[in-house]
Amino acid sequence: xxxxxxxxxxxxxxxxxxxxxxxxxxxxxxxxxxxxxxxxxxxxxxxxxxxxxxxxxxxxxxxxxxxxxxxxxxxxxxxxxxxxxxxxxxxxxxxxxxxxxxxxxxxxxxx
Amino acid sequence: xxxxxxxxxxxxxxxxxxxxxxxxxxxxxxxxxxxxxxxxxxxxxxxxxxxxxxxxxxxxxxxxxxxxxxxxxxxxxxxxxxxxxxxxxxxxxxxxxxxxxxxxxxxxxxxxxx
Numbered sequence: 573x574x575x576x577x578x579x580x581x582x583x584x585x586x587x588x589x590x591x592x593x594x595x596x597x598x599x600x601x602x603x604x605x606x607x608x609x610x611x612x613x614x615x616x617x618x619x620x621x622x623x624x625x626x627x628x629x630x631x632x633x634x635x636x637x638x639x640x641x642x643x644x645x646x647x648x649x650x651x652x653x654x655x656x657x658x659x660x661x662x663x664x665x666x667x668x669x670x671x672x673x674x675x676x677x678x679x680x681x682x683x
Numbered sequence: 684x685x686x687x688x689x690x691x692x693x694x695x696x697x698x699x700x701x702x703x704x705x706x707x708x709x710x711x712x713x714x715x716x717x718x719x720x721x722x723x724x725x726x727x728x729x730x731x732x733x734x735x736x737x738x739x740x741x742x743x744x745x746x747x748x749x750x751x752x753x754x755x756x757x758x759x760x761x762x763x764x765x766x767x768x769x770x771x772x773x774x775x776x777x778x779x780x781x782x783x784x785x786x787x788x789x790x791x792x793x794x795x796x797x
Contacts, residue, residue: 662786671786
Protein backbone atom coordinates (compact mmCIF):
# COMPACT_ATOMS: atom_id res chain seq x y z
CA UNK A 573 0.00 0.00 0.00
CA UNK A 574 1.15 3.53 -0.69
CA UNK A 575 -0.84 4.98 2.17
CA UNK A 576 0.77 7.51 4.40
CA UNK A 577 0.40 7.32 8.13
CA UNK A 578 -0.93 9.93 10.50
CA UNK A 579 -0.18 9.86 14.17
CA UNK A 580 -1.57 9.81 16.68
CA UNK A 581 -4.58 7.79 15.59
CA UNK A 582 -6.70 9.65 18.15
CA UNK A 583 -6.18 12.78 20.22
CA UNK A 584 -8.29 14.36 22.95
CA UNK A 585 -7.45 17.84 24.25
CA UNK A 586 -9.12 20.61 26.21
CA UNK A 587 -10.71 23.48 24.36
CA UNK A 588 -8.19 26.28 23.95
CA UNK A 589 -5.16 23.98 23.80
CA UNK A 590 -3.10 23.38 20.67
CA UNK A 591 -3.41 20.15 18.70
CA UNK A 592 -0.56 18.67 16.68
CA UNK A 593 -0.91 15.85 14.18
CA UNK A 594 1.82 14.25 12.14
CA UNK A 595 1.89 12.58 8.75
CA UNK A 596 4.59 10.37 7.25
CA UNK A 597 4.61 9.35 3.61
CA UNK A 598 6.59 6.94 1.50
CA UNK A 599 7.54 8.43 -1.88
CA UNK A 600 8.81 11.73 -3.23
CA UNK A 601 6.12 14.36 -3.67
CA UNK A 602 5.50 17.73 -5.27
CA UNK A 603 2.69 18.75 -2.95
CA UNK A 604 0.99 17.67 0.24
CA UNK A 605 -2.46 18.63 1.44
CA UNK A 606 -4.42 18.34 4.67
CA UNK A 607 -8.15 17.65 4.85
CA UNK A 608 -10.79 17.59 7.58
CA UNK A 609 -13.75 15.24 7.78
CA UNK A 610 -16.68 15.82 10.07
CA UNK A 611 -18.44 12.66 11.17
CA UNK A 612 -20.02 10.77 8.29
CA UNK A 613 -19.41 13.48 5.72
CA UNK A 614 -17.07 14.15 2.80
CA UNK A 615 -13.61 15.61 3.25
CA UNK A 616 -12.93 19.34 3.12
CA UNK A 617 -9.61 20.80 1.97
CA UNK A 618 -7.68 22.77 4.60
CA UNK A 619 -4.28 23.68 3.22
CA UNK A 620 -1.77 22.84 0.49
CA UNK A 621 1.99 22.95 0.95
CA UNK A 622 4.44 22.54 -1.91
CA UNK A 623 7.66 20.56 -1.71
CA UNK A 624 9.78 23.73 -1.87
CA UNK A 625 7.95 25.22 1.14
CA UNK A 626 8.84 24.41 4.74
CA UNK A 627 5.96 26.07 6.54
CA UNK A 628 2.58 27.52 5.71
CA UNK A 629 -0.10 29.28 7.74
CA UNK A 630 -3.83 29.66 7.28
CA UNK A 631 -5.75 31.23 10.14
CA UNK A 632 -5.27 28.97 13.19
CA UNK A 633 -3.59 26.29 11.08
CA UNK A 634 0.15 25.85 10.68
CA UNK A 635 1.58 23.16 8.44
CA UNK A 636 5.21 22.16 8.21
CA UNK A 637 6.88 19.92 5.66
CA UNK A 638 10.20 18.09 5.94
CA UNK A 639 10.88 16.34 2.64
CA UNK A 640 14.12 14.83 3.91
CA UNK A 641 12.16 12.95 6.58
CA UNK A 642 9.09 12.51 4.37
CA UNK A 643 6.89 13.97 7.07
CA UNK A 644 4.47 16.82 7.68
CA UNK A 645 2.72 18.19 10.73
CA UNK A 646 -0.54 20.08 11.19
CA UNK A 647 -0.88 22.37 14.20
CA UNK A 648 -4.26 23.78 15.19
CA UNK A 649 -3.88 26.58 17.71
CA UNK A 650 -6.45 27.65 20.30
CA UNK A 651 -8.70 24.68 19.56
CA UNK A 652 -12.48 24.99 19.53
CA UNK A 653 -15.30 22.45 19.85
CA UNK A 654 -15.95 22.82 16.13
CA UNK A 655 -12.45 21.46 15.43
CA UNK A 656 -13.63 18.01 16.54
CA UNK A 657 -13.19 15.94 13.37
CA UNK A 658 -10.84 13.53 11.62
CA UNK A 659 -7.81 14.97 9.86
CA UNK A 660 -6.07 13.42 6.88
CA UNK A 661 -2.95 14.17 4.93
CA UNK A 662 -2.93 13.54 1.19
CA UNK A 663 -0.03 12.92 -1.15
CA UNK A 664 0.39 12.17 -4.85
CA UNK A 665 2.98 9.36 -5.01
CA UNK A 666 5.49 9.31 -7.82
CA UNK A 667 4.17 12.65 -9.02
CA UNK A 668 1.24 11.02 -10.79
CA UNK A 669 -2.43 11.90 -10.70
CA UNK A 670 -3.44 9.59 -7.87
CA UNK A 671 -4.33 11.15 -4.54
CA UNK A 672 -3.51 8.88 -1.62
CA UNK A 673 -4.81 9.52 1.89
CA UNK A 674 -3.54 8.29 5.20
CA UNK A 675 -5.66 6.65 7.88
CA UNK A 676 -6.33 9.91 9.66
CA UNK A 677 -6.17 11.34 13.17
CA UNK A 678 -9.43 11.59 15.14
CA UNK A 679 -9.36 14.82 17.11
CA UNK A 680 -11.78 15.35 19.99
CA UNK A 681 -11.97 18.75 21.69
CA UNK A 682 -13.21 18.51 25.27
CA UNK A 683 -15.30 21.40 26.65
CA UNK B 684 -18.77 26.91 -5.50
CA UNK B 685 -17.67 23.54 -6.83
CA UNK B 686 -20.21 20.89 -6.23
CA UNK B 687 -19.68 17.13 -6.26
CA UNK B 688 -22.93 15.24 -6.00
CA UNK B 689 -23.31 11.57 -5.24
CA UNK B 690 -26.59 10.05 -6.31
CA UNK B 691 -27.52 8.45 -2.97
CA UNK B 692 -26.70 9.14 0.66
CA UNK B 693 -27.75 5.67 1.84
CA UNK B 694 -28.18 2.50 -0.18
CA UNK B 695 -29.13 -1.06 0.75
CA UNK B 696 -28.55 -3.81 -1.80
CA UNK B 697 -28.70 -7.59 -1.83
CA UNK B 698 -25.74 -9.89 -2.33
CA UNK B 699 -25.18 -10.57 -6.04
CA UNK B 700 -26.91 -7.43 -7.26
CA UNK B 701 -25.24 -5.11 -9.74
CA UNK B 702 -24.85 -1.73 -8.07
CA UNK B 703 -24.22 1.65 -9.66
CA UNK B 704 -22.89 4.59 -7.64
CA UNK B 705 -23.05 7.84 -9.56
CA UNK B 706 -20.99 10.97 -9.07
CA UNK B 707 -21.37 14.28 -10.89
CA UNK B 708 -19.18 17.39 -10.67
CA UNK B 709 -20.09 20.77 -12.07
CA UNK B 710 -16.72 22.50 -12.50
CA UNK B 711 -15.19 20.87 -15.56
CA UNK B 712 -12.56 19.05 -13.50
CA UNK B 713 -10.17 16.72 -15.28
CA UNK B 714 -9.65 14.22 -12.49
CA UNK B 715 -12.22 12.17 -10.61
CA UNK B 716 -11.73 9.57 -7.90
CA UNK B 717 -13.59 6.85 -6.04
CA UNK B 718 -12.59 5.87 -2.51
CA UNK B 719 -14.00 3.58 0.09
CA UNK B 720 -13.67 4.39 3.76
CA UNK B 721 -13.73 1.78 6.51
CA UNK B 722 -13.06 2.20 10.24
CA UNK B 723 -9.36 1.94 11.01
CA UNK B 724 -8.38 1.75 7.34
CA UNK B 725 -8.81 5.37 6.28
CA UNK B 726 -9.60 6.19 2.65
CA UNK B 727 -8.49 3.66 0.07
CA UNK B 728 -8.43 4.51 -3.61
CA UNK B 729 -10.49 2.21 -5.80
CA UNK B 730 -10.18 3.86 -9.24
CA UNK B 731 -9.46 7.24 -10.67
CA UNK B 732 -9.91 8.90 -14.03
CA UNK B 733 -7.84 11.70 -15.55
CA UNK B 734 -9.92 12.20 -18.68
CA UNK B 735 -13.07 11.01 -20.41
CA UNK B 736 -12.96 7.25 -21.06
CA UNK B 737 -9.60 7.05 -19.24
CA UNK B 738 -9.26 5.18 -15.97
CA UNK B 739 -6.56 3.79 -13.75
CA UNK B 740 -6.69 1.28 -10.94
CA UNK B 741 -6.12 2.41 -7.42
CA UNK B 742 -5.06 0.28 -4.48
CA UNK B 743 -8.19 -1.90 -4.24
CA UNK B 744 -9.89 -2.26 -7.65
CA UNK B 745 -10.94 -5.90 -7.26
CA UNK B 746 -14.71 -6.36 -7.47
CA UNK B 747 -15.24 -2.88 -8.93
CA UNK B 748 -15.31 -1.24 -12.33
CA UNK B 749 -15.83 2.37 -13.40
CA UNK B 750 -17.20 4.32 -16.30
CA UNK B 751 -16.51 7.87 -17.45
CA UNK B 752 -18.40 8.56 -20.66
CA UNK B 753 -18.79 12.28 -19.96
CA UNK B 754 -16.36 14.59 -18.23
CA UNK B 755 -18.73 15.52 -15.43
CA UNK B 756 -19.83 12.01 -14.49
CA UNK B 757 -17.86 9.15 -12.94
CA UNK B 758 -19.69 5.95 -12.09
CA UNK B 759 -18.56 3.16 -9.78
CA UNK B 760 -19.99 -0.27 -10.56
CA UNK B 761 -20.12 -3.26 -8.26
CA UNK B 762 -20.63 -6.09 -10.72
CA UNK B 763 -21.91 -8.55 -8.10
CA UNK B 764 -22.22 -6.97 -4.69
CA UNK B 765 -20.84 -8.85 -1.71
CA UNK B 766 -21.15 -8.21 2.01
CA UNK B 767 -17.48 -7.21 2.24
CA UNK B 768 -18.28 -4.26 0.00
CA UNK B 769 -20.43 -2.74 2.73
CA UNK B 770 -18.71 0.59 3.26
CA UNK B 771 -18.81 4.36 2.90
CA UNK B 772 -18.00 5.36 -0.68
CA UNK B 773 -16.61 8.80 -1.40
CA UNK B 774 -16.27 10.48 -4.78
CA UNK B 775 -13.90 13.39 -5.37
CA UNK B 776 -12.78 15.60 -8.23
CA UNK B 777 -9.88 17.96 -8.85
CA UNK B 778 -8.99 20.33 -11.63
CA UNK B 779 -5.47 18.98 -12.07
CA UNK B 780 -3.56 15.97 -10.82
CA UNK B 781 -0.51 15.69 -8.64
CA UNK B 782 -2.28 17.56 -5.85
CA UNK B 783 -1.57 20.83 -7.66
CA UNK B 784 -5.14 21.82 -6.86
CA UNK B 785 -7.46 20.83 -4.06
CA UNK B 786 -9.85 17.92 -4.29
CA UNK B 787 -13.57 18.41 -3.69
CA UNK B 788 -15.60 15.61 -2.17
CA UNK B 789 -19.18 14.49 -2.40
CA UNK B 790 -21.19 13.83 0.74
CA UNK B 791 -20.59 10.08 0.57
CA UNK B 792 -22.78 7.03 -0.04
CA UNK B 793 -23.16 4.58 2.79
CA UNK B 794 -23.73 1.24 1.09
CA UNK B 795 -24.98 -1.80 2.97
CA UNK B 796 -24.96 -5.16 1.22
CA UNK B 797 -27.20 -7.75 2.88
